[in-house]
Amino acid sequence: MKVWAVANQKGGVGKTTTAITMGGTLSMRGKRVLLVDLDPHGSMTSYFGYDPDELEPTVYDLFHKTASPEQVIIETKFPNLSFLPASSAMATLDRQLGTNGGMGLVIKSALQSITEKYDYAVIDCPPVLGLLMVNALASCDHLLVPVQTEFLAAKGLERMVNTLNMIIKARKQKISYSIVPTFFDQRLRASTDTLKQLRETYKDKIWKGVIPIDTLFREASRRGVPLSIARPSSRGCRAYSHLLDHLIEDPELNKSDVSDAESQL
Numbered sequence: 001m002k003v004w005a006v007a008n009q010k011g012g013v014g015k016t017t018t019a020i021t022m023g024g025t026l027s028m029r030g031k032r033v034l035l036v037d038l039d040p041h042g043s044m045t046s047y048f049g050y051d052p053d054e055l056e057p058t059v060y061d062l063f064h065k066t067a068s069p070e071q072v073i074i075e076t077k078f079p080n081l082s083f084l085p086a087s088s089a090m091a092t093l094d095r096q097l098g099t100n101g102g103m104g105l106v107i108k109s110a111l112q113s114i115t116e117k118y119d120y121a122v123i124d125c126p127p128v129l130g131l132l133m134v135n136a137l138a139s140c141d142h143l144l145v146p147v148q149t150e151f152l153a154a155k156g157l158e159r160m161v162n163t164l165n166m167i168i169k170a171r172k173q174k175i176s177y178s179i180v181p182t183f184f185d186q187r188l189r190a191s192t193d194t195l196k197q198l199r200e201t202y203k204d205k206i207w208k209g210v211i212p213i214d215t216l217f218r219e220a221s222r223r224g225v226p227l228s229i230a231r232p233s234s235r236g237c238r239a240y241s242h243l244l245d246h247l248i249e250d251p252e253l254n255k256s257d258v259s260d261a262e263s264q265l
Contacts, residue, residue: 001034001111001114001115001116001117001118001119001120001121002119002120002121002141003111003120003121003122003123003139003140003141004022004120004121004122004123004140004141004142004143004144004247005122005123005125005136005137005139005140005142005143005144006018006019006022006122006123006124006125006143006144006145006146007125007133007136007137007143007144007145007160008125008127008145008146008147008156008157008160009127009128009129009156009159009160009163010127010147010148010152010153010156010157010159010160011127012148012153013146013147013148013153013156013182013183014146014148014180014182014183014211015039015124015125015127015146016039016043016044016047016124017182017217017221018144018146018180018182018211018240019035019044019122019123019124020035020044020047020124020226021217021226021227021228021236021237021240022122022144022228022240022243022244023035023081023120023122023226024078024081024226024227024228024229025226025228025232025237025240025241025244026080026119026120026122026244027078027079027080027081027226027229028228028229028232030080031080031119031120032080032117032118032119032120033080033081033082033118033119033120033121033122034073034082034083034084034111034114034117034118034120034121034122035081035082035083035084035121035122035123035124036059036083036084036107036111036121036122036123036124037052037059037083037084037085037086037124038059038086038090038107038123038124038125038126038132038133038135038136039086039090039124039125039126039127039132040052040086040087040088040089040090040091040126040132041086041088041126042085042086042087042088043124044083044085044086044124045058045083045085045086045087047221047224048074048076048083048085048224049224050074050085052085052086052087052088053087053088055085055087056087057071057072058072058084058085058086058087058089058090059072059084059085059086059087059090059107060086060087060089060090060093062084062106062107062110063090063093063097063103063106064097068113069084069110069111069113069114070114072084072085073114078225078226078229081226082118084110090132093130093131093132094130094131097131098130098131103131103135104131104134104135104138105135105138106135107123107135107136107138107139108135108138108139111139121139123136123139123140129163137167137173137175138173141176142176142177142178142247143164143175143176143177143178144177144178144180145157145160145161145177145178145179145180146180146182146211147179147180147181147182147198148182148183149181149182149183149184149185149191149192149194149195149198149210150183150190150191150194151190151194153194154194154197154198157179157198161202164177177205178205178206178207178246178247179198179202179205179206179207180206180207180211180243181195181198181206181207181209181210181211182210182211183211183212183213184210184211184212184213185212185213186212195210207243207246208246209239209242209243209246210239211236211239211240211243212235212236212239214227214234214235214236216230216231216234216236217236228240228241
């Protein structure tokens with residue numbers, strides 16, 4: 001099973017949309033996909049029609065060892081697409097378990113136990129560095145960092161990249177990542193200028209394509225259907241399909257760059 005995580009320490013940049021659309025695109029290609037909601041806000045969980053304030057069991061139970069991954073997994077109504085739901089209680093995990101040994105490997109261990117059942121897992125991360133983000137980084141083969149093509153989001157990206165560099169230095173843990181420009185509007189100079197700045201600053205770390213603004217994403221969210229399933233020919237989905245091709249075809253991105261840092265997590 002290949003594991004990708006989607007993270008940024010700034011909200012509203014398209015993390016959940018990226019995770020769900022990538023998962024939906026993979027499922028439409030016949031791949032068995034497990035989406036993982038690690039955000040206590042539960043946007044992905046809500047997307048599929050479940051209330052993160054009331055749902056049980058959830059990822060929260062994996063950390064407390066009160067449920068197995070098989071018990072937590074929910075099968076969606078879409079072929080080849082399942083997910084591990086979040087709950088709001090996950091916001092308390094840092095306070096409850098943050099100092100306990102081995103807590104940084106809970107999700108990695110859970111995914112390894114079901115690795116034969118899925119071809120891909122796509123993790124939607126919270127917008128803060130903490131136990132849940134650490135779990136995602138320890139689990140993933142590659143990290144996607146969506147960034148909205150506007151000035152403040154670009155400044156927020158600096159914090160995420162600094163966090164990655166800090167983790168790499170502190171744990172001697174390589175983290176392979178790609179920056180994905182989102183909400184691109186070629187009609188706006190602010191959008192095109194920000195994209196130019198991002199490409200000059202991050203060079204080989206930024207994907208060469210863009211995810212354009214597409215109002216159909218909002219409609220798909222309202223219906224609880226991944227746009228890649230509802231309207232695969234939409235311009236937003238075509239862009240994510242190109243991103244997926246890039247991730248699958250690039251040999252450098254198809255070898256795990258995440259070292260086994262179990263003794264340090």
